[in-house]
Amino acid sequence: MLESMGTLKRSHLCGALTRAESGTTVTVMGWxxxxxxxxxxxxxxLRDHTGILQIVVHPKDVSAEVxxxxxxxxxxxxxxxxxxxxxxxxxxxxxxxxxGEVELNASDLRLLNVxxxxxxxxxxxxxxxxxxxxxxxxxxxxxxxxxxxxxRCRSNWKTRRPWSAQA
Numbered sequence: 001m002l003e004s005m006g007t008l009k010r011s012h013l014c015g016a017l018t019r020a021e022s023g024t025t026v027t028v029m030g031w032x033x034x035x036x037x038x039x040x041x042x043x044x045x046l047r048d049h050t051g052i053l054q055i056v057v058h059p060k061d062v063s064a065e066v067x068x069x070x071x072x073x074x075x076x077x078x079x080x081x082x083x084x085x086x087x088x089x090x091x092x093x094x095x096x097x098x099x100g101e102v103e104l105n106a107s108d109l110r111l112l113n114v115x116x117x118x119x120x121x122x123x124x125x126x127x128x129x130x131x132x133x134x135x136x137x138x139x140x141x142x143x144x145x146x147x148x149x150x151x152r153c154r155s156n157w158k159t160r161r162p163w164s165a166q167a
């Protein structure tokens with residue numbers, strides 16, 4: 001069931017959280033990038049335009065209602081999560097993402113919007129979007145993330161550039 005944001009406001013962006021903010025209570029909003037269930041403990045990779053943050057929903061830390069919401073999440077659902085930011089154990093640090101040293105231990109989860117599962121992944125990279133230019137590719141910013149589409153856009157741009165210079 002969808003919920004209203006009410007007076008809830010985002011306190012941080014997903015890709016902007018670091019060790020310096022550990023121990024604070026933060027609210028983040030974004031799209032569910034990945035969802036994993038490890039014996040009742042749910043790990044959610046939450047994505048926004050700045051990067052990916054791992055959310056941990058542990059049954060002992062949340063109410064049954066929040067646990068049920070976490071169980072129903074799927075890719076591309078829009079959620080708002082409030083919780084305490086903590087530092088990951090040294091053997092669980094993910095060096096592949098900027099927020100790999102921290103995780104958010106959820107205390108509240110709101111489902112803001114649902115999405116049908118897309119037939120393919122819209123993006124596979126957690127890197128921020130590059131600057132405008134040939135990468136815009138007719139205004140579809142999501143195309144900038146996928147390697148094949150990015151190479152095709154670059155090729156089309158190089159091919160069409162001589163004609164646009166003559167006009």
